[in-house]
Amino acid sequence: MENLNFRRLRRLRYNPIIRDMVRETHLSKSDFIYPLFVVNGTNIKKEVSSMPGVYQQSIDNIVKECKECVELGIPAVLLFGIPEKKDEVGSDCYDDNGIIQRAVRAIKKEVKNLVVITDVCMCEYTSHGHCGIVKGDEILNDETIELLAKSALTHAQAGADIIAPSDMMDGRVAAIRAILDANGFEKIPLMSYSAKYASSYYGPFRDAAEGAPKFGDRKSHQMDFANSDEAIREIEEDIIEGADIVMVKPAGAYLDIIYRVKHEFGMPTAAYQVSGEYSMIKAAARLGWLEEEKIMLESLTAIKRAGADMIITYFAKDVARWMEKEK
């Protein structure tokens, strides 16, 4: 065994201190954005059956959650609203006094040092569960973006710090940017769900947000999961229209897309570890088939390693607590 020519790559793995020194990717609490589901009423905290540890909550409890996030060092929340009444045109979505608008006002009044991001889409607000105005079996694009823009404006007026359109209509970023700018909100950033795939990983979210389509699917606006170049066109278009942060969604099964997007555009890039990714880990952990904390850290680290600058995750509070414990 003399003069064998090989490198001893294990040298840097023999002890934990050295491993720490050469680690390339570090998760930080400031990477995380925590999604929250707001419902009407008071003192409501109802667990989503397919998402253990995730709740629909009334505004009073949402405010408490937000304070907890600040204490844990989580910089931002992403709000989804479930209105009392849904109708054909999703009125609550652009109502000054809608569920999200009231929630944002309450949070802004009571919580300091937290970035409040609002999701803009119509599917939680329409009786048919589609992401826009429906005629026959078609989701109308231009009629919808007008209402999305109206909705974004009411969010900004309520005090939202960042607006996040998740609808995947064409031209929504331009429409939202224009209405915000025309009303003195030129400083509000847009975090666009730019490469959002038509994904079965959203299943549990539809229980949480009660926004499942009553007929048909989302394939006429969300992307085909077989496509990668198309994601580049979607991202490019959103940047041209004024997106400040671009997003890839889902995350875990789309690491190649996150990687490409980060490298081709060099934009602040968000990734959404969606409901199904969370529920799969939770379910396997409950069965004793996976170690929850370890899988949680591995999945989030992989998303960051792929190129995500920030991660929207239902694990945000759990990871933050875990990181605190590990110190």
Ligand code: PBG
């Ligand atoms: C609304 C929206 C969805 C998600 C975020 N915003 C559902 C969908 O498009 O059907 C999914 C989030 C998740 O699964 O965690 N358009």
Ligand code: ZN
């Ligand atoms: Zn939608």
